Amino acid sequence: MVIVLLRPARPDEADLVSDLAVRSKGHWGYDARFLAVSRVQLAVLADDVVAHRVTVAEVDGVVVGFYAIEGKPPVAELSRMFIEPGHIGGGIGRRLWEHAVATAAAAGITSFTIDSDPSAEGFYLAMGAIRSGSTPSAVVRGRVLPQLTFYVART
Numbered sequence: 001m002v003i004v005l006l007r008p009a010r011p012d013e014a015d016l017v018s019d020l021a022v023r024s025k026g027h028w029g030y031d032a033r034f035l036a037v038s039r040v041q042l043a044v045l046a047d048d049v050v051a052h053r054v055t056v057a058e059v060d061g062v063v064v065g066f067y068a069i070e071g072k073p074p075v076a077e078l079s080r081m082f083i084e085p086g087h088i089g090g091g092i093g094r095r096l097w098e099h100a101v102a103t104a105a106a107a108g109i110t111s112f113t114i115d116s117d118p119s120a121e122g123f124y125l126a127m128g129a130i131r132s133g134s135t136p137s138a139v140v141r142g143r144v145l146p147q148l149t150f151y152v153a154r155t
Contacts, residue, residue, distance in 0.1 A: 002059055004092060006099050009054035009066060011046040017056065017066045018043045024082035028119040038139050044068065044080065052079065055099060057092050065092045067100045073108035078150070097127050104152050114148040121146045
C-alpha cells in the first residue's frame, strides 16, 4: 500500500510543482513546442502558493501531484491539478480531488469550475463534475477546452 501525505505546498516548491505540471501535461502526448508554450500558463509562482491554496501529494518524501483552488466563496476555480506521469491511474488524483472538495467546503465554496484538458475531462466527470460549457485555450488560438462545474455538498 502506498502512503500518500497531503500537505500545503511551500513557496519554495513553486518551480517544482510548475515543472511537474508540464511533465503531467506531456503525459497526454503533446509535442515539445506545445509544452513550451504551455509552461507559462501552467506556472505556479511562489506568491500564488498560499493565495491559491496549493496542496501537494507526497509519496516517500517526493512530490507526485498537486492542486490549486483560486478564488473566494461562494464560487472558485480548481485551476490546476496535475499528477506525476508515473503515478497517473494510481489513486493520487482521487486523493487530491477528495482533499480539494473538503478544502473548498471548509472555505465556504459551494461550487468550483474547471477548465479541463480534454484528456482529463473523463476523470473530472467520474468525480461528479458536470460539463457546463467550453472555454478558449489560453495557449493555442482556436482550441477549445471543456469547462466543468462541481457542486460542493453542504455538510
